[in-house]
Amino acid sequence: MTTAEGSGAPKDTAEPLLVLSNITKRFPGVLALDGVDLDVRAGELHVLFGENGAGKSTLINVISGTFPPSSGSFRFAGRDVGELSPSEARTIGISPVFQEFSLVPSLTVEENLFLGRESATGGFLDTRAMRHRARELIDELGFDLDPKARVDRLSRAHQQMAEIAKALLGKVKLLILDEPTASLTERETGRLFELIAKLKSQGVGIIYVSHRMREIRALADRVTVLRDGRHIKTLKAATVTDGELVELMTGRRIDVLFPTITHTPGTPAIEVENLTTADGQVAGVDFVARAGEITGIAGLVGCGKSELVRAIYGIEPVAEGTVRLRGETIEKLDPRSSLRRGVAYFPASRGAEGLALTRPIRENVSMAALDLPRYQRGGVIRQFAERALVKPIMETLKLRPPNIERAVGNLSGGNRQKVMLGRAMARDLDIFLFDEPSVGIDVGAKVEVYEFIKRLVEQGAAVVVVSSELPEVLALSNRLYVMHHGKIAALLEGDQRTEQNVLSSFFEEEKREKAA
Numbered sequence: 005m006t007t008a009e010g011s012g013a014p015k016d017t018a019e020p021l022l023v024l025s026n027i028t029k030r031f032p033g034v035l036a037l038d039g040v041d042l043d044v045r046a047g048e049l050h051v052l053f054g055e056n057g058a059g060k061s062t063l064i065n066v067i068s069g070t071f072p073p074s075s076g077s078f079r080f081a082g083r084d085v086g087e088l089s090p091s092e093a094r095t096i097g098i099s100p101v102f103q104e105f106s107l108v109p110s111l112t113v114e115e116n117l118f119l120g121r122e123s124a125t126g127g128f129l130d131t132r133a134m135r136h137r138a139r140e141l142i143d144e145l146g147f148d149l150d151p152k153a154r155v156d157r158l159s160r161a162h163q164q165m166a167e168i169a170k171a172l173l174g175k176v177k178l179l180i181l182d183e184p185t186a187s188l189t190e191r192e193t194g195r196l197f198e199l200i201a202k203l204k205s206q207g208v209g210i211i212y213v214s215h216r217m218r219e220i221r222a223l224a225d226r227v228t229v230l231r232d233g234r235h236i237k238t239l240k241a242a243t244v245t246d247g248e249l250v251e252l253m254t255g256r257r258i259d260v261l262f263p264t265i266t267h268t269p270g271t272p273a274i275e276v277e278n279l280t281t282a283d284g285q286v287a288g289v290d291f292v293a294r295a296g297e298i299t300g301i302a303g304l305v306g307c308g309k310s311e312l313v314r315a316i317y318g319i320e321p322v323a324e325g326t327v328r329l330r331g332e333t334i335e336k337l338d339p340r341s342s343l344r345r346g347v348a349y350f351p352a353s354r355g356a357e358g359l360a361l362t363r364p365i366r367e368n369v370s371m372a373a374l375d376l377p378r379y380q381r382g383g384v385i386r387q388f389a390e391r392a393l394v395k396p397i398m399e400t401l402k403l404r405p406p407n408i409e410r411a412v413g414n415l416s417g418g419n420r421q422k423v424m425l426g427r428a429m430a431r432d433l434d435i436f437l438f439d440e441p442s443v444g445i446d447v448g449a450k451v452e453v454y455e456f457i458k459r460l461v462e463q464g465a466a467v468v469v470v471s472s473e474l475p476e477v478l479a480l481s482n483r484l485y486v487m488h489h490g491k492i493a494a495l496l497e498g499d500q501r502t503e504q505n506v507l508s509s510f511f512e513e514e515k516r517e518k519a520a
Contacts, residue, residue, distance in 0.1 A: 101168055
């Protein structure tokens, strides 16, 4: 890992490492950035804070050379920057880690690290040197990552590690981290924070995009708030409250993040007995989710909680065990049959699994209902009926902007989540499986997602929420399963649902495993 030289402390007197002045970016029909100013100092961690759609992603794409600004000035390391491509940005020391990964799935970790900057000797690739450098970097970062492993066989957490390693392979002066902890365990997050402290001490400037207040409190020197493509305010992190940040971000007060939910538990909607997945990520699990309540599943990344709901929906192959839906034993689990039985699944990875990014919002919402006769005739889609279905759904979910013909790939994370939620309103469903429902979305969008879940459960639906965010899953659920290494470590109900009891379940399970 090669970094910029420097003492590590931000210096108010020296010219900042990055200076953006009056940056504007227009797309057809959209003003994404409107005269934004931003400066980042060497050795500083500067948080970009704002709702989904506020302009954060556009701004970091401008900085990293993905597309040029429409107007404004750009200075980096004391020099004016003109046309900038992603490769030129990396050459001058700007290294981004985006929320949507840029790895090639069919290549190994080391091949991805050196893609476009391969080492060669005498016209031949020097694979030995690249492998040695990759191993050296990964060891320095402290990541549990095999350089020879193919990316498509890695967990999302390990793919995140590969992205970070790729960003730190060259000479880095400015590191951009977009929601970097969304897929990491607590231990891996702690290691990343140690790495950030080391980079800051070496004079590296860091732009950090996050909606997690705890991370902002732990890491930030300054915070810049964006709203509707405009720079609202830049503040010292040490002197601003969480409430002030949220109010600046949304333009309104948000007094309560989690709604009060009335649970009325009814008959079991999902019953799982001795379920084991083919890959062993879930091992001998018993699980029940009832109509009229939210059943939570907590656990660290990689504990098997996501694989459990994916197996129930029919995505993960099941080696043994039984799944019953509303009392009926399901002999063959597959997504199409689950949907027709009234089950909806919302994956954690919206870009990779949840949405067709190049297709319009209309098609992404209606795809869950196109087998119904009112939306197709003789295999031909009735587009008038399709539009009549989708438009009021997206109006109800407050899509911004309300253009259902816009490609989903152009939307913010919060609006992408709304498109996925829209599918749940496109047909009659009464069992809902949410995997990390708030990952990568801002506080305002979280409130809207939580209100959506509240409406579902209060209308009698069975809702399962999988989350790595303990405050979220504790606040939403009526009963809470804790998973550890593919097994149920505890079932917590009523007053037992506390953060301390969840953490105690992890430790007790660790002790039992070591004793065995």
